[in-house]
Amino acid sequence: xxxxxxxxxxFLIMDPLGNIPIFLTLLKNVAPKRRRAVMxxxxxxxxxxxxxxxxxxxxxxxxxxxxxxxxxxxxxxVLFLIGIRMVFPPADGGGIFGKAGEGEPFIVPMAIPGxxxxxxxxxxxxLTNSEPGRTADxxxxxxxxxxxxxxxxLSSTYLFRWLGESVLTALERVxxxxxxxxxxxxxxxxxxxxxxxxx
Numbered sequence: 001x002x003x004x005x006x007x008x009x010x011f012l013i014m015d016p017l018g019n020i021p022i023f024l025t026l027l028k029n030v031a032p033k034r035r036r037a038v039m040x041x042x043x044x045x046x047x048x049x050x051x052x053x054x055x056x057x058x059x060x061x062x063x064x065x066x067x068x069x070x071x072x073x074x075x076x077x078v079l080f081l082i083g084i085r086m087v088f089p090p091a092d093g094g095g096i097f098g099k100a101g102e103g104e105p106f107i108v109p110m111a112i113p114g115x116x117x118x119x120x121x122x123x124x125x126x127l128t129n130s131e132p133g134r135t136a137d138x139x140x141x142x143x144x145x146x147x148x149x150x151x152x153x154l155s156s157t158y159l160f161r162w163l164g165e166s167v168l169t170a171l172e173r174v175x176x177x178x179x180x181x182x183x184x185x186x187x188x189x190x191x192x193x194x195x196x197x198x199x
Contacts, residue, residue, distance in 0.1 A: 001127070001130075001131075003137045003138075003140055003141045004141075006127060006137070006138060006141035006142075007140075007141035007142075007144040007145045008145075009123060009145075009182055010120060010123060010124075010141060010142055010145035010146075011144075011145040011148050011149060012175050012178055012179045012182065013079065013082070013117065013119045013120045013123055013179065014115050014117075014120060014145060014146070014149045015082075015086060015172065015175060015179075016148070016149040016152035016153050017152065017159075017168055017171045017172050017175060018086055018168075018172035018175065018176075019114055019115075019153060020152070020153065020156040020159060020160055020168055021160065021165060021168065022114070023039070023110060023114070023153055023156055024156055024157065024160060026105050026109070026110060027039070027105070029104075030104050030105075034104070036154065038104060038105065038110075039110070039153060039154060039156075040150075040154070042105065042106075042107070042110040042111040042114070042115070043111070043115060043146070043149075043150045043153065043154075045107055045111040045112075045116075046110075046111040046112065046114070046115035046116040046146070047115075047116075047142075047143075047146050049111065049112060049116040049121075050115075050116045050120060050121070050124060050142055050146070051139070051142065053116075053121045053124045053125060054124045054127075054128060054135065054138055054139060054142060055135070057124055057125045057127075057128030057129060058128055058129060058132055060125065061125060061129055068126065068129045068130055068190075068193065069190045069191075069193045069194040069197065070190070071122060071125050071126045071129060071190070072126055072186055072187070072189050072190025072191075072193060073187055073190035073191060073194070074122060074190075075119065075122035075123055075125070075126050075183075075186050075187075075190075076183045076184065076185075076186035076187025076188075076189075076190060077183070077187060078118055078119045078122055078183075079119045079122075079123070079179055079180075079182060079183030079186060080180060080183035080184065080187065082117070082119050082176075082179060082183075083176045083177070083178075083179035083180035083182075083183055084176070084180065085176075086172050086173065086175060086176025086179065087173050087176035087177060087180070115146075115149060115153075123186075124138065124142070126186070127141075
């Protein structure tokens with residue numbers, strides 16, 4: 001996988017366009033002057049968590065005694081479920097976050113699982129384990145995906161007014177379809193690797 005394709009994969013997983021209405025809902029009870037600061041804080045926390053998973057990916061796999069094939073299959077399943085929820089959102093409108101709590105959000109649900117969700121963590125574990133010598137490339141891909149996500153989410157108010165909810169919903173459906181295709185590829189890659197070892 002190239003650095004660019006890894007960045008696109010991580011960007012799709014972070015789903016900034018789909019997160020815009022949810023983030024705006026989570027921030028509606030926060031003072032307008034605090035909203036940007038809260039969003040920047042949550043985005044930085046998410047980046048820190050993802051960098052920890054990137055740098056410590058191999059150690060985590062060794063401690064849990066997980067193989068690359070397991071991460072590929074599990075990551076594919078998680079990505080598939082996230083993609084399905086993007087294409088067919090739940091009727092309650094809670095998205096992947098569940099219902100919004102009261103007060104100023106902290107770490108959960110904006111940073112985790114909003115930006116740094118289980119699918120992003122699984123993808124980073126898979127990348128670091130499949131090609132451990134390319135950690136710098138994966139870090140560049142992560143930072144690029146995070147920057148694109150941060151720009152979109154920090155402009156969420158303007159994008160929501162400019163594009164409207166229907167256009168954002170349509171874009172999220174397209175991103176969901178792409179994510180489903182990537183998840184199937186990841187799942188099949190994990191199954192193929194497992195069968196190759198089993199034979």
